[in-house]
Amino acid sequence: MESELFNILGDIFYVIIFLFGLCMGSFVNSWIWRRYENIRIMHGRSICPSCRRQLKWYENIPILGYIFLKGRCRTCHKPIPPHFVWVELMTAFLFVFISWHFLEFGHYDSALYYRNIIFAGFLLIIFIYDLLYQIILPEIVWLGAMVGFFVNYIFFDISLTAMFLGIIIGSGFFLFQYIVSKGRWIGGGDVRLGVMIGTFLAWPNILTALFLAYISGAITGVFLLLFKGKKMDSQIPFGSFLALSTMAVLLFGQEILAWYLGLLAI
Incomplete structure (x- = not known):
């Protein structure tokens, strides 16, 4: 119909x-x-x-x-x-x-369509605000995490284990860097954003998003260093890259994973 x-x-x-x-x-x-x-x-x-x-x-x-x-x-x-x-x-x-x-x-699947539109709204706000002001809004992150948890668990039968693993990996990965660098590499907002991304993607898709975010962030960083005169200590809105990567995985997660596994097979 x-x-x-x-x-x-x-x-x-x-x-x-x-x-x-x-x-x-x-x-x-x-x-x-x-x-x-x-x-x-x-x-x-x-x-x-x-x-x-x-x-x-x-x-x-x-x-x-x-x-x-x-x-x-x-x-x-x-x-x-x-x-x-x-x-x-x-x-x-x-x-x-x-x-x-x-x-x-x-x-x-109308439920999948509406879910992606809703998730895209949260990611869009994160992307724009971090890009403009280098701030990741905590209220958007926590609201997004609650919505993601509820929607995925109730309507898509994603297990609590998968989502908790996504949260632990997403936030834990950034928390480790935050502690080691004493906040020089990333900010506390990235740690909180890892929680929201973890509920959106769960395990194992969170790994793909982290991989894409770091690759895209590194490429952009090198470009800014070489062509825009930026310094090594210049701020890069990593939350924006993570938001983009999360959106890519939401839409093309299986295709990206298949492509990557194909490269490993070569």
């Missing part, structure tokens, strides 16, 4: 998901900025980050509002940070990609 519905809707389904993703991206933008500025989430409409003028409703339309304003506030004429646009676009394309993956691989 679900597959027939998606086939009938066709491209319309992706357009709807894209527009929904833009709206969610706009909400994520607002939430992240207000959280960083210590402004209550439900405190009125969106405002200019510079002069704090309240924006008109049409200025809040995702993407179009930015284009209408030509990237500048109408009052103070200061540039609107471009990350507001790329967060909206990234959220929209992420939701479309998850939907495409869901249909392309013939899962047609």
Whole structure:
């Protein structure tokens, strides 16, 4: 029934998901900025980050509002940070990609689809906030861990043992580095994030996510050292790499594992 519905809707389904993703991206933008500025989430409409003028409703339309304003506030004429646009676009394309993956691989399991969308929301906030401010929000991590634990145990019959192993490996791996380096290599936020990732992926998928995160982080670090003039002690938002790796494993965990085992066989 679900597959027939998606086939009938066709491209319309992706357009709807894209527009929904833009709206969610706009909400994520607002939430992240207000959280960083210590402004209550439900405190009125969106405002200019510079002069704090309240924006008109049409200025809040995702993407179009930015284009209408030509990237500048109408009052103070200061540039609107471009990350507001790329967060909206990234959220929209992420939701479309998850939907495409869901249909392309013939899962047609609505519970799996909704789970991945929910998990993607938590990972997206972690990714953006750590990338912008080098902070991993504890409230998002703990809420995500509770949601992940409940959803995986109730709806996907993932064993408590597998999730506890994921938590122990995910957080323990970072805790060991935190203790050895006295907080120089990684921060306490990475240790907490390991708990959330452990509930999302459980054992043994947590291992794949850690491997991907370190590989991608190392490649990025070398690039920044060679081409961007960064120093060895420069901060790299590792939480963002871990969020990306977790999303990759959620969608392509089996394929990644098969590819890696194939390399070992060679």
